[in-house]
Amino acid sequence: MSSPSPASEAPRSYTLAWVGSLLLIVGFLIGLLAFPPMYEAPKTEAPGMVLFIGRFHPILLHLPVGALGLLCLMELLCLSRRGEESLGAAALLTLWVGAAGSVMAVLAGIMLSREGGYEGGNFTLHQTLALVGTAGVLLALVVRLFSMSHANRDLMHAYRALFFSSFGLMGLGAHFGGNMSHGSKFLTEHAPEPLKSQMISVEKWMLSFVEKPKAEPAPPPPPAPEVPKPESTPAPVASAPTPTPPPPMTPAPETVSSGDKLVFQHVILPIFEAKCNKCHNEEKSKGDLRLDTYEVAMKGGENGNNIVPGKPEESLTIQRILLPLDDDEHMPPEGKEQVTPAELAAIRYWIQAGASANQKVSEAQFPAEAKEAVKL
Numbered sequence: 001m002s003s004p005s006p007a008s009e010a011p012r013s014y015t016l017a018w019v020g021s022l023l024l025i026v027g028f029l030i031g032l033l034a035f036p037p038m039y040e041a042p043k044t045e046a047p048g049m050v051l052f053i054g055r056f057h058p059i060l061l062h063l064p065v066g067a068l069g070l071l072c073l074m075e076l077l078c079l080s081r082r083g084e085e086s087l088g089a090a091a092l093l094t095l096w097v098g099a100a101g102s103v104m105a106v107l108a109g110i111m112l113s114r115e116g117g118y119e120g121g122n123f124t125l126h127q128t129l130a131l132v133g134t135a136g137v138l139l140a141l142v143v144r145l146f147s148m149s150h151a152n153r154d155l156m157h158a159y160r161a162l163f164f165s166s167f168g169l170m171g172l173g174a175h176f177g178g179n180m181s182h183g184s185k186f187l188t189e190h191a192p193e194p195l196k197s198q199m200i201s202v203e204k205w206m207l208s209f210v211e212k213p214k215a216e217p218a219p220p221p222p223p224a225p226e227v228p229k230p231e232s233t234p235a236p237v238a239s240a241p242t243p244t245p246p247p248p249m250t251p252a253p254e255t256v257s258s259g260d261k262l263v264f265q266h267v268i269l270p271i272f273e274a275k276c277n278k279c280h281n282e283e284k285s286k287g288d289l290r291l292d293t294y295e296v297a298m299k300g301g302e303n304g305n306n307i308v309p310g311k312p313e314e315s316l317t318i319q320r321i322l323l324p325l326d327d328d329e330h331m332p333p334e335g336k337e338q339v340t341p342a343e344l345a346a347i348r349y350w351i352q353a354g355a356s357a358n359q360k361v362s363e364a365q366f367p368a369e370a371k372e373a374v375k376l
């Protein structure tokens with residue numbers, strides 16, 4: 001009878017695995033050519049079929065999570081020679097399934113983004129990290145396959161490093177996707193304290209790489225008071241445009257000019273800009289509603305009553321935000337970045353206090369819950 005060892009040492013044929021892997025890579029590339037990732041709102045409406053497929057993104061993404069998650073465990077077992085001998089082929093299959101799932105999820109995600117309204121830091125990080133992670137997993141697949149077909153165990157280490165880091169990037173990217181559908185605080189809100197601030201600052205740090213300064217940035221700080229430093233030429237710190245370093249956890253102390261800031265202009269409008277105006281602006285006014293200036297916000301849309309001064313509960317904007325997430329009329333629609341409780345409290349306060357265009361931040365008495373939304 002065949003003794004097991006010579007059989008398992010005979011070089012196996014990996015033709016099928018190579019064909020499957022190359023098909024996957026070619027499919028990914030063709031998909032990307034047909035639907036190039038974009039970081040700005042699409043100019044034209046995508047065909048219904050594209051949007052239909054796009055909506056499978058939230059389902060498809062579970063496949064790589066499951067398969068590649070399982071693979072992490074398998075790879076630990078494969079660290080030993082015996083583990084690799086008995087599980088290597090299964091790990092390869094699992095890797096292929098996870099890679100295929102990633103490819104499908106990424107392509108569907110890009111199609112979903114064609115609906116419009118997907119922009120901003122969370123989206124940029126989500127799309128970019130998912131793409132990089134998927135490319136990494138595909139490369140890892142090739143390296144594993146190469147290592148197996150050439151019985152090269154050293155390459156296996158390179159493969160594992162590549163796989164684990166790609167999967168890690170993908171996981172980080174997935175987190176920013178979660179922020180888009182569940183709101184930016186979904187994961188951190190109930191995190192235990194020391195961890196919570198760390199998570200938030202890492203998140204902000206990552207976002208600072210990709211977020212453009214807000215449409216109307218706070219006026220630049222007054223020219224730095226001449227530092228008493230007559231010393232000559234401190235080697236010109238040709239600081240490459242490094243992204244902002246991790247922001248300090250404490251808000252900057254009140255700047256001189258903050259006394260002149262207006263509640264609508266500097267607190268409420270930026271919230272509308274960030275959360276509503278992809279759909280309620282000059283070019284695209286869903287429900288006939290625009291929220292990009294004071295006048296148009298007060299005028300309201302199809303149903304009027306958008307902002308009823310002194311009466312937040314009667315204001316359509318508040319009513320829509322308060323509807324349950326899965327209600328068709330909830331704003332922003334499910335899947336878009338949601339208004340945070342602090343932002344809601346700020347908008348509510350502004351309406352309660354008369355929805356004025358001229359109320360100054362320095363004279364406003366925002367409730368404590370609104371604090372986070374009133375950073376100037």
Ligand code: HEC
Pocket residue numbers: 116117272275276277278279280286287288289300301302303304306316317320321328329331332333336339
């Ligand atoms: C992704 C696009 C999108 C985003 C983002 C969005 N909306 Fe809307 N909004 C719509 C669409 C579509 C309608 C029209 C259908 C409907 O009435 O539900 C609408 C309608 C409304 C209406 C009803 C207007 C009327 O008079 O009938 C209000 C109020 C509203 N949105 C407020 C908001 C607010 C406030 C935000 C941000 C916190 C927001 N929306 C974000 C798409 C969006």
